[in-house]
Amino acid sequence: MATMKNEIDFLLHLADNALIIGHRNSEWCGHGPILEQDIAITNIALDYIGQARNFYQHAAKLINQQPTNIGVTLTGNDIELPATEDSLAYLRDVREFKNLLITEIPNGDWAHTTLRLFLLSEFELQLFTQLLKHTDAQVAAIAEKSIKEISYHVKWSQDWVLRLGDGTEESKQKIQAAIEAIWAYTGELFIQPEYATAACLNYAAIQTAWNKKISAVFDEAGLSIPTKTFVQKGGPDGMHTEHLGYILAEMQYLQRAYPNSQW
C-alpha cells in the first residue's frame, strides 16, 4: 500500500507543480509586454492547467479505487470521497500542496518569468522523459502528451534567455539579476521526494543533463551561474514560502465560500 500512496503523492506533486506554475503564468494574461507574447505565455499557462487536470484526474481515480480502510487519505485534511480533480485542486490546504518552490515564487519582471520557466521546463523535460518508462501506462501517456508542450516551453523560454542575455546592457543586467534571485530555488529540483519511488526515476541523471543544458545556454547568452550554492527547499514536503498561501486564497476562495458552485 505504501507504493500506491507514494504514486498518489507523486501524482499530486506533478499536478501541483503544473497548477501553480500555470497560475503564475496566467497572471500575465492582459499584462504581457506585447500582444503576441501575452498570448504566448497565456497559451503556456493553459498547457500547464491541462497537465494539472490530467494528473489530478488520474490521482483522483487511484484514490477512489482504494478500499476506504487502508488509510490512503490525502495527507492531513481528509477530503470527502470520491475525490475529484476539483476537490484535489480547490480543497487542499497549503501544507498538503507538494509543488516545487520555484513554481510559486512571484513572477517578477519578464526576465524573471522567462528565466524561471526555462529552468523549470528543462527540468520537466528530463523528468517526463523518464516517466515515459513508468509502469503505470496512464502516467506514461500523460508524460508523452506533456513532452510535446514542454519542448515548446523550453524553446520559447530559452529564446528569451538568449535574447535578453545577448541583448542590450539593460536586458543583460535584468536577466542576470533574475538568475541571482531564482538560482537558490533550483537545487530543490534534484532532491528526490521520498514518495518519488518509481523505478524509472533517476534524479542524478536529470541533474547532469539539466546542468549541461543550462550551462550551454548561459554560455551562449554570456550569462554566469551564481557561485552561491544555498538551496531553498521543502516544497514537495508541504513546507512552502509565504507566497503560496496568497495563490491558494485567490484560487480557492470561490469553492470554499460557495461549495460545489458551478459555472
Added chain:
Amino acid sequence: MSFQINKLYYGDYGESKNGAADISTNQTNAAEWPLWEVFIRSKQGLDHKHAGSLHAADAAMAIENARDVYTRRMEGVSIWVVESKYIHASNPDEAGSLYDPANDKAYRHPTFYDLPEEVKYM
C-alpha cells in the same frame, strides 16, 4: 525621360489621409518591433493562406508568435512569415484603370462553352 516611382509598401496606402501606419518611413519609435505577415497552410490545404499580421523582433520570433497567435485552434501545419515591408501592393487609387476594364469582358469566363456530359467536376 525620367519617371518618378512611388513605391508603396503594405499598409502605406491611405497614408495621406492618415488611414494607416507609416511603416516604410517610421523612425519615431525605434523600439517598436517590425510588422510581419503570416501565411498558414491548413492540414487539407496545398497553399499557404494569409492569416493576418503580427509584431516580432526577427523571423524566428515571428514564426513562434504566429504559432501562438494563429494556430491555437488547429488551423495549420505549416507557417510562412514575411516582413510586411517586403510586400508590395497595388495602389487602390488606380483601381479604376486596373480592374474596371475587365467588367465588360464576360466572355473571358469559361461559362459559354457546352460541356460534354462525360466531363465531370468542372
